[in-house]
Amino acid sequence: MKAELHLPDLQFKDNTENHEVVKSLMLHGHDLDVEFSVDYRGLPLAIITTSGVKRFSYWLNHDSLEWLLGYLLHGEIEDFGIKPNKVDVRESLELPVFKRLVEGKTKIQYVPLLRETTGYVKALASCERGKIYFKLKRTPELLAYLKANNEPVHLLVG
Template sequence: MIQFNFESTTSIGKHEPYNNVAAHEELKSMMSRSDRLNIFFDIDKDGYEVVKVESTCVKRFSYQLNDKSADWLLKYLSTGKSEDFEVEPSEVQKSDQANGNEYRKNMLKLFVESKVNMQFTPEFRDRRGQLTAVANFNFGNIFFFVNRDEDIVSYLQEKGLIH
């Protein structure tokens, strides 16, 4: 019979910090190829605001955001320009929002207030209890998946975006 010893393989309590610099380099490589990016907002397990990024060539990964990296990403989505001057991917701070759904909802409201053209999935076609929206750009899409609640529904109805 085989004896297993897992003591040397477990690292309880040890947690390596996320390598956001490597994620930045991967994202920059995707941009240099002019990949169309699919982006989803979230809060990662360490409490940082992230976008989850994927393309037809690269499987989904997380990229931790700060103000400059978010501007860089939006500039690429709109123009295809990938220059990352002054973007420091290692300079991120934990979010004051612990709930990923609240963060996604706030980002959706920010895009609505910024007058970004959005498409909303009709409620009868959406997943039960979910609200789905997409912001389309020349070099990618931003997808919003939020829990459908009275707050977001009434907000979007007031803006005339959903019925």
């Protein structure tokens, strides 16, 4: 059995500025295009773009993820209690967010297999205030999950 590694909470001094940029974009009603990724340390981040703003990274914790999804899905802006400099997650959030949207019946479009040859499931979730782009490793488990949730798996298998 593998011992769980306990790392101290990391602090990002510069993520406050990124948080303020995201909040300003929200306050001005921008639709956000978001991709989830991890940095070289395995820390989750959202890569955010919108019209007139260059791509930038916003590191995530549980609260900031909920805040970002609240805006994308429902247009909610309130960020009370969010500490953007504290990163409390050390894993990719892409698959959990994807599953949450699938189970929440969010409209998701998939790139059919005939266009996709890299071994990934590429998808786009259209939200009220933007889009979320996914690039998930195509595994039998993911395909079974999609089939169980009535997603168009026939487009994604060869």
